[in-house]
Every structure is written in structure tokens, then in C-alpha cells.
Amino acid sequence: MGKYYIFQDQKRxxxxxxxxxxxKTKNNAPEGAKLCRIVPTxxxxxxxxxxMHFVFMPCxxxxxxxxxxxxxxxxxxxxxxxxxxxxxxxxxxxxxxxITACPWGVPQxxxxxxxxxxxxYCKDRIDQGLEPACVTGCTTGxxxxxxxxxxxxxxxxxxxxxxSPLKK
Amino acid sequence: xxxxxxxxxxAMCTGRxxxxxxxxxxxxxxxxxxxYLLGGYHLCPRGAAGKAxxxxxxxxxxxxxxxxxxxxxxxRSVSWDEALDYVADNLKNIIDKYGAxxxxxxxxxxxxxxxxxxFLAAIGSPNYFNHHATCSNSIHNAHLSVAGLARNGIxxxxxxxxxxxxxxxxxxxxxxxxxxxxxxxxxENGGKLVQIDVRWNYTAAxxxxxxxxxxxxxxxxxxxxxxxxxxxxxxxxxxxxRWTVGFExxxxxxxxxxxxxxxxxTGIPAAEIVKLAHDVGxxxxxxxxxxxxxxxxxxxxxxxxxxxxSLNALLGAYEAKGGLIINKGPEAVGKPLKSLLAQVxxxxxxxxxxxxxxxxxxxxxxxxxQELAHVLLTDEPYPVRAYIVFRHDPLASLPDPDYIRDAxxxxxLLVSIDINYxxxxxxxxxxxxxxxxxxxxxxxxxxxxxxxxYILRQAAVQRRFDTRPRWWIFKExxxxxxxxxxxxxxxxxxxxxxxLEGTGYKLEDFNEKGYIELVDKPIMWDRVDGLKFKxxxxxxxxxxxxxxxxxxxxxxxxxxPIELKPGRFRLVxxxxxxxxxxxxxxxxxxxxxxxxxxxxxxxxxRAVELGIKEGDLLEVENEGEKQxxxxxxxxxxxxxxxxxxxxxxxxxxxxxxSFGKGVSDVRLQKGLVxxxxxGNCPFTECTVSVKKVK
Numbered sequence: 092m093g094k095y096y097i098f099q100d101q102k103r104x105x106x107x108x109x110x111x112x113x114x115k116t117k118n119n120a121p122e123g124a125k126l127c128r129i130v131p132t133x134x135x136x137x138x139x140x141x142x143m144h145f146v147f148m149p150c151x152x153x154x155x156x157x158x159x160x161x162x163x164x165x166x167x168x169x170x171x172x173x174x175x176x177x178x179x180x181x182x183x184x185x186x187x188x189x190i191t192a193c194p195w196g197v198p199q200x201x202x203x204x205x206x207x208x209x210x211x212y213c214k215d216r217i218d219q220g221l222e223p224a225c226v227t228g229c230t231t232g233x234x235x236x237x238x239x240x241x242x243x244x245x246x247x248x249x250x251x252x253x254x255s256p257l258k259k
Numbered sequence: 260x261x262x263x264x265x266x267x268x269x270a271m272c273t274g275r276x277x278x279x280x281x282x283x284x285x286x287x288x289x290x291x292x293x294x295y296l297l298g299g300y301h302l303c304p305r306g307a308a309g310k311a312x313x314x315x316x317x318x319x320x321x322x323x324x325x326x327x328x329x330x331x332x333x334x335r336s337v338s339w340d341e342a343l344d345y346v347a348d349n350l351k352n353i354i355d356k357y358g359a360x361x362x363x364x365x366x367x368x369x370x371x372x373x374x375x376x377x378f379l380a381a382i383g384s385p386n387y388f389n390h391h392a393t394c395s396n397s398i399h400n401a402h403l404s405v406a407g408l409a410r411n412g413i414x415x416x417x418x419x420x421x422x423x424x425x426x427x428x429x430x431x432x433x434x435x436x437x438x439x440x441x442x443x444x445x446x447e448n449g450g451k452l453v454q455i456d457v458r459w460n461y462t463a464a465x466x467x468x469x470x471x472x473x474x475x476x477x478x479x480x481x482x483x484x485x486x487x488x489x490x491x492x493x494x495x496x497x498x499x500x501r502w503t504v505g506f507e508x509x510x511x512x513x514x515x516x517x518x519x520x521x522x523x524x525t526g527i528p529a530a531e532i533v534k535l536a537h538d539v540g541x542x543x544x545x546x547x548x549x550x551x552x553x554x555x556x557x558x559x560x561x562x563x564x565x566x567x568x569s570l571n572a573l574l575g576a577y578e579a580k581g582g583l584i585i586n587k588g589p590e591a592v593g594k595p596l597k598s599l600l601a602q603v604x605x606x607x608x609x610x611x612x613x614x615x616x617x618x619x620x621x622x623x624x625x626x627x628x629q630e631l632a633h634v635l636l637t638d639e640p641y642p643v644r645a646y647i648v649f650r651h652d653p654l655a656s657l658p659d660p661d662y663i664r665d666a667x668x669x670x671x672l673l674v675s676i677d678i679n680y681x682x683x684x685x686x687x688x689x690x691x692x693x694x695x696x697x698x699x700x701x702x703x704x705x706x707x708x709x710x711x712x713y714i715l716r717q718a719a720v721q722r723r724f725d726t727r728p729r730w731w732i733f734k735e736x737x738x739x740x741x742x743x744x745x746x747x748x749x750x751x752x753x754x755x756x757x758x759l760e761g762t763g764y765k766l767e768d769f770n771e772k773g774y775i776e777l778v779d780k781p782i783m784w785d786r787v788d789g790l791k792f793k794x795x796x797x798x799x800x801x802x803x804x805x806x807x808x809x810x811x812x813x814x815x816x817x818x819x820p821i822e823l824k825p826g827r828f829r830l831v832x833x834x835x836x837x838x839x840x841x842x843x844x845x846x847x848x849x850x851x852x853x854x855x856x857x858x859x860x861x862x863x864x865r866a867v868e869l870g871i872k873e874g875d876l877l878e879v880e881n882e883g884e885k886q887x888x889x890x891x892x893x894x895x896x897x898x899x900x901x902x903x904x905x906x907x908x909x910x911x912x913x914x915x916x917s918f919g920k921g922v923s924d925v926r927l928q929k930g931l932v933x934x935x936x937x938g939n940c941p942f943t944e945c946t947v948s949v950k951k952v953k
Contacts, residue, residue: 102443102446102447103443103447105431105432105434105439105443105461105465105836106461106836107303107304107431107432107434107439107836107837108304108836108837108853109301109302109303109304109306109307109836111304111853112304112307112308112849112850112853113289113302113304113307115307115849116289116290116307116308116310116311116849117289122848122852123852133464134459134464134895140463140464140466140467140468140469141459141463141464141469141894141895142464143461143464224289227291227299227300228291228292228300228301228302228307229301230301230302230303230304230434230436230439230440230836231301231439231440231443232298232299232301232440232443233443
């Protein structure tokens with residue numbers, strides 16, 4: 092299992108696309124390339140009020156990433172120390188096999204370089220002790236950069252907070 | 260992270276969020292929110308896209324003088340000297356012939372307006388105005404009449420608020436970073452959000468309760484809420500007794516407006532109205548009835564806003580934790596900034612737009628932008644011959660641009676100072692390109708609020724093109740017109756040092772956090788003795804002496820909105836998170852990629868009646884004006900309403916990404932260049948017909 096996970100707090104997410112824009116500017120992504128995506132679903136009526144959910148889709152940094160298997164040159168790499176899947180650009184020949192292989196549409200074509208680019212959780216930032224740009228810049232603080240085990244803890248906490256008769 | 264961090268203020272919209280810019284060499288690496296003020300690096304998508312503005316070649320890169328018919332798009336690139344001489348010479352001739360009052364100037368408004376106001380006053384013209392006629396004049400004038408405070412004279416304490424009621428303020432979509440985050444914090448803390456709107460939106464999606472109200476009936480709802488709050492004694496009796504005048508008259512006035520009456524008008528069940536009144540009554544005084552933001556709605560909007568202010572006052576929400584905190588400026592702690600404008604004698608001529616004379620109750624502070632066209636066409640009360648439009652685009656934001664463009668043809672001189680090719684700029688004689696906010700330092704501005712302080716916009720990188728900062732442009736123009744003494748500085752650093760004289764602070768003090776806080780703890784005035792409402796009585800005035808003295812009633816009876824003719828719809832507009840200010844962000848490479856055109860939202864049932872399917876091309880028509888736009892079907896809009904995002908339909912061909920995409924709402928707003936009682940343009944009184952293009 093990878094070391095990191097981006098938890099999206101649906102209660103806080105307002106579907107403003109700041110995550111995508113911070114990602115694009117940080118990674119200098121050209122037009123058309125989206126390294127992470129907000130996918131609106133809904134509206135669905137809950138207790139009489141139409142609700143909206145926004146599914147945040149960065150790379151999931153799969154346990155066994157098909158993009159890595161599909162890459163003929165070894166440009167797509169799963170980093171041993173933390174499981175981050177990234178493109179080593181100088182090895183990428185632009186064959187797009189990874190784009191075809193990924194079931195989530197994560198690898199993106201960079202029309203300016205003729206190579207593939209993808210979400211690497213901003214590993215350069217992580218290596219400096221920072222968080223991915225999408226998480227750091229999120230307008231409402233809806234995204235949290237955590238370990239996978241913390242996710243279930245957050246969910247339990249939120250659940251407890253919602254049902255607790257002692258809450259203020 | 261970059262090699263350098265520069266604290267500054269965003270200018271992608273007028274929210275003016277505090278930012279920190281990571282700079283590497285002369286390139287911006289990233290723009291974040293200022294963590295000291297926003298509790299993290301949070302910044303909305305527009306702010307994040309600021310980087311794309313900086314290097315965009317589709318903005319004016321040198322001064323330009325028109326070289327053909329107005330609006331023909333033929334420009335001659337000139338030096339700054341030539342452009343400034345041209346403007347100054349023309350201004351001199353006009354002033355000699357018609358007097359200084361024939362020169363008018365408008366901007367977008369806001370906190371950084373010192374240079375242009377000083378320039379105008381220095382040449383002797385009283386005619387400063389800004390965009391608020393198409394935005395928030397009605398709430399501004401209403402709040403002044405009720406509380407003696409400007410629209411932005413209060414800070415909303417969202418975090419501690421228990422009940423936030425919004426009449427159509429789309430807090431989570433037309434968003435300002437800090438505000439949206441605080442509202443979400445409030446919801447997480449258990450605060451309730453109630454959204455009242457004619458269409459469901461992302462704010463409504465987060466609300467505990469959402470009321471789809473009949474269009475134009477908000478006033479009936481507000482009056483019924485007051486009715487229940489008084490009748491069931493839900494109000495803050497101590498606050499009302501100590502701080503208000505006219506409670507008895509208000510009580511009598513609302514007797515008619517029962518929840519049942521309001522149900523009939525608004526479509527919101529009477530029981531829900533009663534419940535809402537009780538809920539806010541139980542949560543008082545930690546209640547916010549949001550005053551509104553873009554409030555250019557109906558002719559009676561002034562009275563809706565007065566009623567909203569009154570609701571806050573009845574619940575004792577002013578200066579209460581979780582309510583509306585009255586802003587304190589640096590002068591409250593004896594550290595005012597020195598002001599350029601204060602050094603200039605006030606011009607004596609009456610204003611062109613009638614504020615303070617023809618419209619004695621309307622504030623001169625923001626003026627009446629919509630009067631310019633009428634004054635130009637009639638020469639009443641006197642001829643206006645020169646118009647300097649500075650970071651404002653009346654042809655893209657006022658109703659009926661064709662009418663206004665005709666009026667602008669009468670001008671001897673139209674000068675546009677902007678970072679963009681605006682619609683108005685395109686029709687100008689001269690374009691003076693300003694540095695973007697990432698390239699310029701502005702004067703220090705006061706941060707008014709519970710904790711007063713100063714904040715500063717600072718250049719992050721060097722300029723890309725032959726553009727100039729505002730402090731330089733207005734100083735140079737003033738020099739050429741012989742009034743340079745009112746701009747007693749040679750650099751922005753010198754001006755900042757002068758502004759801060761006597762405060763004990765200097766420019767370097769902004770380096771650490773980007774702002775200076777003058778107090779440690781919020782200043783909260785004493786609710787028994789200390790509140791300062793700047794009305795004649797020093798209290799909240801349900802009955803306003805200022806209004807009554809000039810023959811304007813404090814209350815007016817509710818009137819039904821004008822009935823729709825068969826086949827007509829009410830056209831309603833708003834903003835989204837990616838393009839809050841319409842034209843300023845529309846051509847941005849990053850933002851345009853996300854939203855490049857607007858759509859027409861129509862209720863599914865009405866669409867079926869008209870044979871319209873999702874994605875169909877529609878013809879929208881009003882008084883001969885026809886626009887073409889794609890359909891979006893939705894269940895969650897009032898059946899009488901059509902909705903589109905504001906600001907699209909760009910006519911400037913040099914803006915290749917946004918040119919010709921989508922529809923301009925204002926072009927459909929025929930005949931609405933009017934002065935409503937609150938000084939607003941009644942935008943939402945526009946009705947249109949729609950049909951599928953065969």
C-alpha cells in the first residue's frame with residue numbers, strides 16, 4: 092500500500108475547481124491536460140434539498156499500476172519508498188500506452204513536450220516536506236493529505252461528531 | 260518553493276484576497292493565499308490562475324491611440340509621452356471650454372482608489388463614480404439609511420454564526436476565498452445556512468434549507484419574517500430598546516404582512532416562514548441576515564435591503580458574536596494613514612449624476628454610473644465631454660450597451676486605463692495599459708474590521724510589457740495639467756513612507772506577513788453604551804429622518820412584481836467560481852479552458868412545452884435584441900426564470916479565447932438604464948422570450 096492518500100471531505104467541497112487550477116499552474120500543464128479532476132455528480136435530492144457531490148480524482152497510485160506495466164521504456168515508475176507513480180520524462184517516448192492502459196484516465200498527453208505527464212502527488216513538494224498543490228491551495232480546506240489508515244479514522248470521527256448528543 | 264516569497268493582494272476579482280507569491284527569478288512560480296490571514300494557503304481558482312494573466316500577450320502591451328473610427332479596432336502604438344500628452348492636451352481644451360466638471364471618471368470601486376480620486380479632485384471635478392449602480396448601490400444606500408454604515412462597514416462573523424440567512428447571495432459560488440471557507444467552517448461547527456433563491460445553486464446545495472422563491476417577492480418574505488419576529492416577541496428587546504428608533508412604526512407597518520400573505524406571494528409555506536422566524540429568534544444574536552452582494556435586482560430593492568438590515572437589528576445581530584461586527588479602521592486606534600485625497604480641496608460644483616441634489620438620499624461616494632448616458636445625451640445638468648474609465652467596463656456591465664455606446668459617441672475624449680482590452684477600451688480614443696497586480700505596488704490600504712490594520716499590494720516580478728502602475732499614470736497626467744503638487748512623491752516607496760508617517764511603521768514591516776495588525780485582540784464595542792451608528796440619531800433607524808426629510812418614506816407597501824406576459828421569462832444572472840467578474844477573467848488561458856461560454860438554464864417542464872432539448876441552440880429575444888445560446892435543462896429553477904452566467908459574449912477580437920463565445924446578458928437588458936430608488940439598475944426586471952432555432 093502506498094504511503095499517502097488524499098482525503099476529500101465532501102462536506103467542505105464546493106466544486107470550485109481550485110484544486111485543478113492549483114495543480115495546473117504548479118505543474119505547468121498545457122491546455123487540455125488535467126492532472127487531477129473534479130467530477131460533479133448530482134444533483135440528488137436528500138431530505139428535500141438537492142445535494143451535489145464532487146468526486147475528486149487525482150491519480151490513485153495503484154498497488155499494481157497498469158500504466159507501469161504498459162510502459163515499454165521504464166519511464167513510468169512506482170517509487171519504492173512511498174508508492175508514488177510518476178513519469179521519468181527523459182525516458183518517455185510518447186507512445187501513449189500508459190494512457191490506454193489506465194482505467195481512470197489519469198496519464199495526460201502534454202502537447203507541448205510530446206510526452207506524458209501525470210499526477211505524482213507533487214513529489215517535489217513532498218520531498219520538501221510540503222503537500223500536493225491541490226491540497227495546499229484548496230479554497231475551503233476540503234482536501235487532506237494523509238496516510239490511508241487515517242482516512243477511516245477521519246470518517247469515524249465525522250460520523251461520531253454528527254450523531255453525538257453532546258455536540259454543541 | 261520559489262527563491263523569494265512576496266506578500267500581496269490578489270486582483271483577479273474585487274475580493275482582494277491576501278496572497279503570497281512564490282517567485283523564481285522574474286517568473287511567478289505559484290500564487291497562494293496568505294496563510295497568516297486565511298489560516299492556510301487556500302486560494303480560489305481565479306487567484307490560482309493569476310499566473311496566466313501575467314504573460315498573456317492578449318492584453319494591451321503599449322499605450323494605444325485610436326487610428327480610425329471609434330470601435331474599429333485600429334490602433335497606433337505610441338510612447339507613454341505621446342499618449343499622456345494627447346490625453347492631457349485634450350483634457351485641457353475640454354476644461355477650458357466646459358469647465359473641469361465636464362470631466363468624469365469611473366472605476367471598479369474598492370479600497371485602492373486613491374490615485375484616481377485625487378487626480379479628479381485635483382483638476383477640480385466632483386464627478387467620481389464607480390460600478391456599484393450595477394452591483395450594490397441599493398444595499399449601500401439602504402445600510403446608510405438604516406445604520407449609517409457603508410455596505411462594507413461591517414464584517415460578518417461567520418465562524419461563530421448560528422444561523423445565516425441569504426437572500427440570493429451565492430456565497431459558495433460567486434465566492435471570495437476567506438468568506439467561502441468561513442461559511443464552510445460555520446456549517447461544520449453546526450451553524451445553519453438558509454438559502455433563498457429563484458434557482459438552486461452550489462450554495463443552496465450546502466444549505467440546511469433552501470427556498471425556491473417566486474421571483475421578485477423577497478420583500479414579502481422579509482416583511483413576514485419581521486411580522487412574526489415582532490408578533491411572537493422573538494426580537495432582542497434590550498437591543499431594540501437601546502439602539503433603534505421607529506420600532507412602533509415598524510410593528511404597525513408589518514401587521515398586514517402575515518406568513519399566510521407571504522405564502523401566497525412567495526410560494527414558501529407559511530409554517531416554514533414561522534419556523535424560520537423562530538429559529539433565528541432562538542439563535543439570536545448570533546444571526547446573520549446577509550445584506551447581499553450583487554443587489555442590482557428590482558426597483559424596490561432598496562426597501563428589501565432596508566428590511567434585511569432591520570431583521571439584523573431586531574435580532575440584535577450588530578456587534579454580536581456570530582453576527583455583524585462593525586468595522587473599525589486604523590483611526591479607531593489613533594493610527595490613521597495619511598491620504599493624498601485629503602490634501603486636495605473638495606470641488607464645489609454639483610455632481611453630474613444628481614447624487615446629493617436630484618437624488619438627495621443617494622450617496623455621493625459611489626455615484627450613479629447609469630446617469631452618464633442620459634447626461635451625455637441631454638447635456639443636463641451640464642455638458643460632460645471627457646470620460647476616463649479606469650479598470651471598469653461599463654459597456655460590458657451596464658444594461659443596454661448599444662444605448663450607452665451611442666451616448667459615448669458624444670464624448671470628445673474617452674480614455675481607458677486597464678490591464679485588459681475591455682469592451683469600453685475598444686471604443687476609446689486612448690488605451691493606457693496598466694501593470695498587472697503582479698507587476699505593481701499600490702499604496703497602503705487600511706484593513707478595516709474587528710482588528711484594524713494595514714495591508715499592501717507589492718510587485719512580485721518586473722513588468723512584461725510597456726505598461727505602467729497607476730500611481731505613475733495619474734501623477735504624470737496631473738503634472739501635465741499643472742496640479743502635480745497633489746502627488747508629492749517620486750516613487751511608490753516614497754508615497755508609502757509618507758502614508759505611514761506618524762504610525763511608527765515602515766514599508767519593511769510588511770515583509771514578514773504582508774500586513775500589519777494594529778491590535779492583538781478584536782475591538783468589540785460595548786453593546787450597552789459603545790455602538791456607533793452614523794445616523795442622525797446615532798441609532799438604527801427603522802424610521803429614517805434623513806429619508807423622510809427629503810420626502811422618501813421609510814417603508815413602502817409590498818407590491819407584486821410586474822406580471823409576466825405569456826411566453827415571457829424573467830432573465831436572471833449570476834457568477835461562477837471561475838469567472839466572478841465576467842470580462843476580467845474570461846480570456847484567461849486557464850480559466851477559459853474550464854468555462855468558455857455560458858448556457859441558458861430553463862426548467863424542464865417549460866422546455867418540454869417549448870420543444871427544447873438539452874444542448875439545443877436557442878434564440879433569446881427582448882425588444883428586437885436577439886442572442887443565441889445553448890440550452891441546459893434543470894428541475895431546480897423557478898419555471899418563470901431563465902438563468903445565464905453574466906459577462907459572456909465578448910466583442911473584442913484580440914481576446915481570441917473568449918471572443919464571440921456565449922451571450923451577453925446586458926445586451927438583452929433593454930431599457931433598463933434606470934435609477935431605481937436605491938440607486939441600482941433594476942437588472943432583474945428584464946424579461947425575454949425564448950425559442951428553439953430551427
